Amino acid sequence: MKKSLRICIITHTLTENPNRDYSLGSFAELFGCAKSSVSEDIKVVREAIETEGLGYLETTSGSRGGVRFVPYLSAENVAKVLQELKAAFEEPSRVLGSGFLYTSDIMFSPSLIKGAARIFAKRFASCEAELVVTVETKGIGVALLTADLLNLPLAVIRRESKVSEGSTISINYFSGSADRIQQMSISKKGITPGSKVLIIDDFMRGGGSIIGIKNMLKEFDARSVGTGVVVVAGGVEHKKVSDFVPLLVLHEEEDGGHHFGINENLLSY
């Protein structure tokens, strides 16, 4: 097979399957060529991917030598994603009569949340999470794409326990947004005891549901090693949690206006 075909196939295989290891031998076998040729091909792929600013390749040497695609965003690409998200959230048509913002379409827009997931995957690349957890419903999209980029499973905590979940653990928590006690529930099979967990959610106001998730994790002797939220409401001074990474900060004005600020910290690392 020609070198140019080989590098296309390597590029596609690695980038479609982020953070999964591929051995040089498996490519050599697929192409019917020497490992040394694959090694040369990978040099080209590495240069191309680094030029794009969307990721890099990590290689391990030795007889079991392999390669993986690690998604990444240059600061310039992070800024671009955040500006796109900000513009989407600030569309005037989202303001509902109730003063709430309609955001479901954004949270389930593959194009928009792919970018958000790439930022989380970059930010939490080194947190050593073994599982991504979210609570239904609107954060599921971004949590799933983040899990895919980090090659982790996703567990979704439900609002109600379902018969198809088997034995479940349920906890109660106080939701400031809803101004009442709410319940969340997950199958005993949902979280491996002792896991390190990355929490991803769409929106945080007081932090009640994040606290709920953390209390749920305790039931499994699991613990969070990072928390990412797409939007945090800036108006609540005393959050119940402090260690979280928002992409955007929502400023609600007294006249009912909404503005979104970008989390500038994400641009400088």
Added chain:
Amino acid sequence: MKKSLRICIITHTLTENPNRDYSLGSFAELFGCAKSSVSEDIKVVREAIETEGLGYLETTSGSRGGVRFVPYLSAENVAKVLQELKAAFEEPSRVLGSGFLYTSDIMFSPSLIKGAARIFAKRFASCEAELVVTVETKGIGVALLTADLLNLPLAVIRRESKVSEGSTISINYFSGSADRIQQMSISKKGITPGSKVLIIDDFMRGGGSIIGIKNMLKEFDARSVGTGVVVVAGGVEHKKVSDFVPLLVLHEEEDGGHHFGINENLLSY
């Protein structure tokens, strides 16, 4: 920029953004090269992608000429994905005391549902859908990935109406699985009136919730142009819907055993 770098970048850009059009001019500008060179590069990328059996390139000619990656799976790759799914569903540890099967981890496993989404994207490539719709919760992952592959937005119907959804439309439907009347609800902003809709869900028994979604679509003068479900329970003879595409068929035996059959029709087109 060297030809080998250009073809890597074109491969990554197109495959990461399926069914989105890219003009030759935009690549030429990015690379600082002639459109004719880009055109030569694309020939190489096309050959590589067709060799893989994971998609193909569609090009339009003329001054606004462009190119897009259309995901596809060869019959061999479809069979591989279906076998992987079948094996996952048939793990003995999934059988719950209640006789139900625990499937949440599969439905939110990025690796497993990517394959399912690719099969749906292939099967429904020509249905001209403008929107993918699912009902929460377990089908959201596969619906989202299918929407991404087809470059369509996703709308998620909720079980309860939420204040953050604004004015909603709610309907009642009879769920055979739950043996009771249930409600589903979506924001009036959720579905564009008159849309052609692809319905994707994780599981179908009698078809009640698919009927519910179809009745919901009528409220928007929208209509379904296709229905895909990951698993259909084979035991219910009289489904309420007939035009649906399952990936797997669940056979429940009298002694409580479960077996999954592959939808063989998916292998022969």
